[in-house]
Amino acid sequence: MAAVHQAALELLEDPGAEVTIPAVARRAGVNPVSVYRRWGTREGLLADVAITRLERDSPPVDTGSLRGDLIAWAQSAVEDLGTPLGHAFLHALVGSLPTTPEADAERSSHLLRRIVTIQEGIFDRAAARGEHVPAPEDVFDIVLAPLYLRVLWGAPQADPVVLVDRLLKLG
Amino acid sequence: MAAVHQAALELLEDPGAEVTIPAVARRAGVNPVSVYRRWGTREGLLADVAITRLERDSPPVDTGSLRGDLIAWAQSAVEDLGTPLGHAFLHALVGSLPTTPEADAERSSHLLRRIVTIQEGIFDRAAARGEHVPAPEDVFDIVLAPLYLRVLWGAPQADPVVLVDRLLKLG
Numbered sequence: 001m002a003a004v005h006q007a008a009l010e011l012l013e014d015p016g017a018e019v020t021i022p023a024v025a026r027r028a029g030v031n032p033v034s035v036y037r038r039w040g041t042r043e044g045l046l047a048d049v050a051i052t053r054l055e056r057d058s059p060p061v062d063t064g065s066l067r068g069d070l071i072a073w074a075q076s077a078v079e080d081l082g083t084p085l086g087h088a089f090l091h092a093l094v095g096s097l098p099t100t101p102e103a104d105a106e107r108s109s110h111l112l113r114r115i116v117t118i119q120e121g122i123f124d125r126a127a128a129r130g131e132h133v134p135a136p137e138d139v140f141d142i143v144l145a146p147l148y149l150r151v152l153w154g155a156p157q158a159d160p161v162v163l164v165d166r167l168l169k170l171g
Numbered sequence: 172m173a174a175v176h177q178a179a180l181e182l183l184e185d186p187g188a189e190v191t192i193p194a195v196a197r198r199a200g201v202n203p204v205s206v207y208r209r210w211g212t213r214e215g216l217l218a219d220v221a222i223t224r225l226e227r228d229s230p231p232v233d234t235g236s237l238r239g240d241l242i243a244w245a246q247s248a249v250e251d252l253g254t255p256l257g258h259a260f261l262h263a264l265v266g267s268l269p270t271t272p273e274a275d276a277e278r279s280s281h282l283l284r285r286i287v288t289i290q291e292g293i294f295d296r297a298a299a300r301g302e303h304v305p306a307p308e309d310v311f312d313i314v315l316a317p318l319y320l321r322v323l324w325g326a327p328q329a330d331p332v333v334l335v336d337r338l339l340k341l342g
Contacts, residue, residue, distance in 0.1 A: 094265055094323050141329060145320040146312035152265050158312060166341060
């Protein structure tokens with residue numbers, strides 16, 4: 001499994017390479033059938049690789065305040081999304097999500113739960129300091145949604161400090 | 172061109188149909204080469220169909236106030252995104268956007284400009300009434316981004332009234 005993740009990362013970093021399940025399996029030295037069985041689709045595999053990368057930096061850095069922690073987290077998300085690899089991952093993540101309203105809410109909520117878990121380290125520390133903790137939906141709507149949608153749209157990135165201050169003002 | 176749009180819509184509405192450029196061209200009775208030449212990719216074609224649908228309802232309904240106009244616009248976006256067709260279009264639109272940070276900012280900004288133009292009817296009326304007009308980036312970040320990203324993520328939809336009131340409070 002680590003070999004498959006590693007192979008996917010290496011292919012994503014090679015601008016000339018096609019990132020398909022057969023190509024990833026070949027590079028990892030495993031049978032493509034076992035990759036299909038575990039991840040289902042190319043997008044499912046890349047989404048798993050992407051979230052595993054996010055989890056690697058979890059819990060996020062402790063700056064001593066909720067505002068500082070959120071700004072550091074949002075700034076590192078912006079930096080990550082600005083690289084070709086981060087960008088490819090976001091497209092893969094979105095491409096792996098259900099394409100009809102009815103479909104596959106369970107798979108989607110599993111991915112979302114993993115992303116929310118990454119932020120929980122920040123909120124747990126804020127609660128321990130006695131700070132007011134914002135609702136996860138507000139973090140999603142006010143900070144995460146503009147950062148992600150601006151990348152998907154190819155628009156210039158928002159200022160993470162403005163987004164975090166907006167969240168704390170409303171929270 | 173209208174025949175190609177119509178054929179794409181009909182195929183998208185048929186759950187058993189594959190929506191490819193050759194299939195759309197066949198149904199429209201045109202040469203696939205001319206479809207490739209004009210739209211480039213399947214995603215480019217579907218994005219054009221999606222935005223043309225949005226433009227159809229433009230300018231948005233006049234309720235007599237900026238708040239009412241924005242709520243009506245956001246509610247109709249939520250309804251549209253909740254249908255299988257609206258959902259398929261959003262995925263196609265995102266799939267048509269550049270997949271590397273460097274790529275194709277011009278094509279992306281053309282799509283964005285068409286979306287912004289739809290909202291301008293609302294802002295022009297607000298300005299004529301003497302109401303304070305929010306910045307387009309704030310409308311994008313505070314209202315549009317959560318609505319669209321929640322659909323892409325398969326999360327339950329946000330309340331458009333909450334988002335619009337948040338925008339007006341901050342604007």
